[in-house]
Amino acid sequence: MDVLTEFYEILNDPYAYGQTCRDEKKKKVIGYFCSYTPEEIISAAGAHPMRLFGTRGEIALADQHLQAYSCSLVRGALEEVLNGRLDFLDGTVFPHTCDSIQRLSDVWRLNTNFRFFADIVLPVKLDTDSAKEYMVDVLRKFKRDLKKGLNCRISDEDLNEAIATYNKIRDHLKVIYGLRSKNPGIITGGDVYSIVKVSMIMDRNDLVKKLPELIENLKTRNVSEDRRDRKRVALVGSICDQPDIYSIIEKSGGVVVWDDLCTGSRYFEGIIEIDGDPIVSIAKRYIERQICPAKHVSLTARGDHLVAMANEHDIQGFIFLLLKFCEPHAFDYPYMKEYLEKENIPSMLLEIEDQLPAEGQLLTRFETFMHMF
Amino acid sequence: MCVAGIDIGSITSKAAILSDGKIIGTKVTFTGYNAALAGRKVYEDLLDELTIDETSIKKIVSTGYGRNSVDFVDKAVTEIICHGTGAHYLNPHIRSIIDVGGQDSKAMIVDQDGRVKDFVMNDKCAAGTGRFLEVMARALEVDLDSFGLQSLKAERPSKISSICTVFAESEVISLISKGEKRDNIIAGIHESVAARISALAKRVNVRSPIMMTGGVAKNIGVVKALERKLGMSIEVSEYAQSNGAIGAAVMAMKL
Numbered sequence: 243m244d245v246l247t248e249f250y251e252i253l254n255d256p257y258a259y260g261q262t263c264r265d266e267k268k269k270k271v272i273g274y275f276c277s278y279t280p281e282e283i284i285s286a287a288g289a290h291p292m293r294l295f296g297t298r299g300e301i302a303l304a305d306q307h308l309q310a311y312s313c314s315l316v317r318g319a320l321e322e323v324l325n326g327r328l329d330f331l332d333g334t335v336f337p338h339t340c341d342s343i344q345r346l347s348d349v350w351r352l353n354t355n356f357r358f359f360a361d362i363v364l365p366v367k368l369d370t371d372s373a374k375e376y377m378v379d380v381l382r383k384f385k386r387d388l389k390k391g392l393n394c395r396i397s398d399e400d401l402n403e404a405i406a407t408y409n410k411i412r413d414h415l416k417v418i419y420g421l422r423s424k425n426p427g428i429i430t431g432g433d434v435y436s437i438v439k440v441s442m443i444m445d446r447n448d449l450v451k452k453l454p455e456l457i458e459n460l461k462t463r464n465v466s467e468d469r470r471d472r473k474r475v476a477l478v479g480s481i482c483d484q485p486d487i488y489s490i491i492e493k494s495g496g497v498v499v500w501d502d503l504c505t506g507s508r509y510f511e512g513i514i515e516i517d518g519d520p521i522v523s524i525a526k527r528y529i530e531r532q533i534c535p536a537k538h539v540s541l542t543a544r545g546d547h548l549v550a551m552a553n554e555h556d557i558q559g560f561i562f563l564l565l566k567f568c569e570p571h572a573f574d575y576p577y578m579k580e581y582l583e584k585e586n587i588p589s590m591l592l593e594i595e596d597q598l599p600a601e602g603q604l605l606t607r608f609e610t611f612m613h614m615f
Numbered sequence: 616m617c618v619a620g621i622d623i624g625s626i627t628s629k630a631a632i633l634s635d636g637k638i639i640g641t642k643v644t645f646t647g648y649n650a651a652l653a654g655r656k657v658y659e660d661l662l663d664e665l666t667i668d669e670t671s672i673k674k675i676v677s678t679g680y681g682r683n684s685v686d687f688v689d690k691a692v693t694e695i696i697c698h699g700t701g702a703h704y705l706n707p708h709i710r711s712i713i714d715v716g717g718q719d720s721k722a723m724i725v726d727q728d729g730r731v732k733d734f735v736m737n738d739k740c741a742a743g744t745g746r747f748l749e750v751m752a753r754a755l756e757v758d759l760d761s762f763g764l765q766s767l768k769a770e771r772p773s774k775i776s777s778i779c780t781v782f783a784e785s786e787v788i789s790l791i792s793k794g795e796k797r798d799n800i801i802a803g804i805h806e807s808v809a810a811r812i813s814a815l816a817k818r819v820n821v822r823s824p825i826m827m828t829g830g831v832a833k834n835i836g837v838v839k840a841l842e843r844k845l846g847m848s849i850e851v852s853e854y855a856q857s858n859g860a861i862g863a864a865v866m867a868m869k870l
Contacts, residue, residue: 603738610695
């Protein structure tokens with residue numbers, strides 16, 4: 243079976259896939275929501291980290307536990323678990339990033355009965371020496387929690403092996419993004435989105451073997467359509483679980499060539515050095531990788547990153563996808579817009595929820611935006 | 616050379632015809648439920664009125680939410696771009712445009728050539744759009760066309776705290792039953808609309824000279840209230856409602 247077809251099959255029913263990991267591979271499945279989750283440690287424990295997204299269904303149970311202004315990731319995930327659709331999980335992990343995820347952690351713990359549960363209380367400011375020490379301590383604690391909760395061992399060899407696997411996966415994803423940036427015609431935005439999404443769901447030991455196969459295939463592809471005359475844009479935001487947005491942007495005359503998304507480049511950015519204490523090395527990546535607005539490194543870190551991205555990948559405009567009620571991203575947005583304006587880089591804002599707005603509304607905005615540069 | 620622009624909006628459809636770069640006619644009709652038919656009809660009705668044959672029209676551009684539903688045009692361009700182009704055509708000094716239609720509102724910044732540099736749109740919420748005024752005019756049993764003039768007679772605008780059109784209507788009804796003066800309530804309604812529009816406009820940092828377009832620009836009460844909230848004067852052309860169609864026609868000239 244063609245690799246992409248296999249990936250789409252998993253994405254078609256990720257929960258069934260999770261169940262398979264449990265039944266056939268005898269792995270404990272640990273659910274998570276955020277790219278600050280130290281997956282390497284979960285994998286080193288012999289468990290399977292599986293990212294959870296919101297829901298495509300109706301919200302019927304979650305509203306009893308959450309206020310109206312929770313983002314659709316939090317509300318949707320709670321809905322899924324209350325509905326019993328996540329019963330295949332052995333546990334869940336909540337790194338402390340935004341307020342909503344932290345409070346979801348409490349609500350989750352009080353209303354579910356998984357055998358394993360962990361909060362990872364990450365520092366918010368990442369640029370001080372004490373934050374770096376603290377991050378190492380937090381990860382050591384998480385390792386202890388996993389060992390105790392899953393009744394397993396986690397040796398330094400296990401950690402280094404996991405680190406090596408994740409380094410390979412992240413490098414492969416970066417290569418795929420690079421191939422697309424150089425030649426947007428070889429793969430659709432929807433396919434790239436799917437590859438990154440499945441990378442957070444599939445058994446990492448299987449994934450690491452499939453990605454090189456996919457890359458070889460991409461390199462030999464005949465470009466069916468020359469997309470080089472399209473406007474080159476990048477998406478910025480938190481999670482984007484909306485593959486349709488890529489085709490709508492393409493309909494409007496643009497093409498997404500890179501991104502700054504939690505479900506995009508922030509997931510695979512940063513290689514971990516294999517040298518000395520693996521927990522210290524892992525901590526270093528989470529301290530140094532491109533931040534999301536729930537963390538702080540400097541006043542200009544995010545803006546600088548976008549400008550560097552624009553220069554490296556010939557990006558003509560940025561599309562900010564603001565998940566409704568996502569406060570960290572919303573608070574940052576005016577400063578990001580101003581920063582880009584000073585550099586004469588066009589940007590636009592699109593508010594989204596779990597359901598995209600009507601295609602007509604999206605086309606009006608995107609077509610207008612593409613006309614601006 | 617004659618060109619035409621057709622703006623198919625959610626409530627009204629507009630057509631404009633330019634001859635050698637000058638506006639020779641505009642028309643506004645209700646869209647109804649069939650956008651394609653409405654686009655065709657407003658165009659043909661205008662041709663009839665001007666006694667021009669369709670073959671004299673060299674190029675046509677469509678805009679508005681229904682722009683892709685008509686198949687007899689040369690190009691479809693978004694209403695944001697067309698409003699920018701239209702306002703620039705009417706007054707090349709304009710740098711900001713606030714367009715308030717039947718169901719949506721938008722603000723845009725244009726440069727000296729009429730090119731859109733930034734924009735913001737609200738098409739999720741009826742507050743601050745023509746719909747809000749329509750609902751309130753009906754609740755107060757006032758003719759929509761004179762609604763704006765009446766708001767200018769108020770001594771003191773009532774405060775309407777609800778942001779949502781539906782809740783604001785309930786609030787207005789309770790103000791009426793409390794014996795609040797009708798003109799004050801009407802002024803309060805206009806203040807409310809202006810507040811929503813002003814908040815939207817400030818998100819793109821509108822600056823002078825500003826032009827207001829769209830059907831709601833015909834309401835003097837909204838224009839005056841908005842001028843106060845923004846602290847800037849606002850230009851309104853006699854072609855305000857047809858501005859999108861005019862912009863589309865100007866784009867047709869460039870094809």
